[in-house]
Amino acid sequence: MPELTKERILALATQYDADFNPNSPEIVIERAEGATLTDTNGHTSIDLSDIIMNVGHRHPRHVAALKAALDVMITNKSGQTNAARAQLVKRLVDITPDNLDKVYLVSEGSEAIDWAVKIARRYTGKHEILAFWGGVYGRTYAASSLNxxxxxxxxxxxxxxxxxxxPYPNCYRCPFGKQPKDCDMFCIDFLDQVMQYESTDDLAAVIVEPYQGVGGMVFPPEGYLTRLQEWCEARDVLFILDEVQSSFGRTGKIFALEWENLRPDMICIGKGLGSGIAIAGVIGESRLFDALDPGELSGGNGGNFFAASSALAVLDIMEEEKLPEHALEIGTYLLSRFKQLQSEFNVIGDVRGKGLSIAMEFVKDPVTKEPYPEIVRQIQSVCYENGVYFGSRSHILDVRPPLVITQAQAEHAADVIEAALRAALNN
Structure with a gap:
């Protein structure tokens, strides 16, 4: 492939790439390794933005596994099996709650969500699915309908x-105007009113994210998911966890469900499982999958040898390098640094997170909580110039690095963010 300048790459993307956002920063990443990005100008930065590359960019063991797989086979018919796929589905069952004993592999998270909805409807014979305000479940038809x-x-x-x-329990911006210390999780009780006024008494399942990523990096209060699971059990409704973003070490556990020892009927997974290679899936109870006839689950590319080999390598790296534990350690440090900033600057309305999924929410006024996207854009620009790259959602600064980020990189990133914040406030 001929070498292209940054300007030529951006011009091609603007003209031909329907998914390219011409309003995004004029940055073209040329290479990546670990938690470090290098752009076409040779400028390096610490990657605080990649929710997919949990084992880091081009981890040597991951690359070696992919090369080895290419020498054997890339794909095969999804209704059949292969050595990597057979090992992977057993491995996934082994690391999830013991009620989950079957896996269906697909190519991406939205597809997994769509299938979870279909399976729930077929098994229960009911058609309603309860999702949450602020939730983002995907871009395919069923998943986007849940959004x-x-x-x-x-x-x-x-x-x-x-x-x-x-409503999802967003305690910083509670839609009911309540405070966590005395609300007794009113949002759980409110579900009965949702059912009374919106439902046709035909609820098949509830689907929820352990934390809302795209929806603003919102984390529910401790115990909320347990209460929600109990609400489902009391009404004989399936409980589905969308762990596409929260799984494989991101929150400091392999699965976020481990924080409350949840036992969902189905889990949807993706993103970090492939760490850059497209693979996702539904992990559920046999009784649910048994409601479908053989062949009804078959898809074009799910569970192919190459993707399954990638996922096996990712799980090996996670386990042997103790990446979930590392994510919790680094995340605890970063959360502490950001909370220190919050105590000093009232433009930081909220700091929240778990493991290496952290957010700072910026506001113009701590009382009105008016969003402050302008300062986030300033901080983002200055940080990139000084070697730190992060994503943002309007007024929310996201920190979601590869789990291999080092302590030294985390300290440097926090220093750069602090300096950029101080500079922005002094202008």
């Missing part, structure tokens, strides 16, 4: 019938 943000489904026409929505 609790208008911007994720705007003007695409009618959504899938049978979708109900309820």
């Amino acid at each position: 609790g943000l208008m911007r994720r489904k705007r003007q695409f026409g009618p959504v899938m019938p049978g979708v109900l929505h309820a």
Whole structure:
């Protein structure tokens, strides 16, 4: 492939790439390794933005596994099996709660969500699915219908019938105006009102993210997911966890469900499982999958040898390098640094997170909580100039690095963010 300048790459992307955002920073990443990015100008930066590359960019063992797989086979018919796929599905069952004993592998998270909805409807014979405000479940038809943000489904026409929505427990911006210390998780009790006024008494399942990533990096209070699971059990409703973003070490555990010892009926997984290679899946109870006839789950590329080999290598690296524990250690440090900044600067309305999924929410006024996206853009620009790259959602600064980020890199990144914040406030 001929070498291209940054300007030529951006011009090609603007003209031909339907998914390219011309308003994004004019940065083209040329190489990546570990938690370090290098752009076409040779400028290096610490990657605080990649929710997918949990084992880091081009981890040597991951690369070696991919090269070895290429020498054997890339794909095969998804309804059949192969050595890597057979090992992977057993491995996934082994590391999830013991009620989950079957796996269906697909290519991406939205596809996994779609299948979880189909399976729930087939098994229960009911059609309603309860999702949450602020939730982002994917971009395919069923998944986007579940999305609790208008911007994720705007003007695409009618959504899938049978979708109900309820408020997610956003304690910083509680839709009920309550405080965590005395609300007794009112949002759980409110579900009964949602059912009374919105449901046709045909609820098949509840699907929830352990934390909302795209929806603003919102973390529910401790115990909320346990209460939600109990609510489902009391009503004989399937409990589905969307762990596409939160799994494989991201929160300091292999699965976020481990924080409350949850036992969902199904889990949807993706992103970090492949660490850059497209693979996702649904892990569930046999009784649910048994509601489908043989062949009904078959898809074009799910569970192919190459992707399954990638996932096996990722799990090996996670386990042997203790990446979930490392993520918790580094995340605890970063959370502490950011909370120190919050205590000093009232433009930081909230700091929240778990493991290496952390957010700072910036506001113009701590009382009105008016969002402050301008300062986040300033901080982002200055940070990149000084070797730190992070993503943002309007007024929310996201920190979600590869789990291999070192302590030294984390300290440097925190120093750069602090300096950029101080500079922005002094201008």
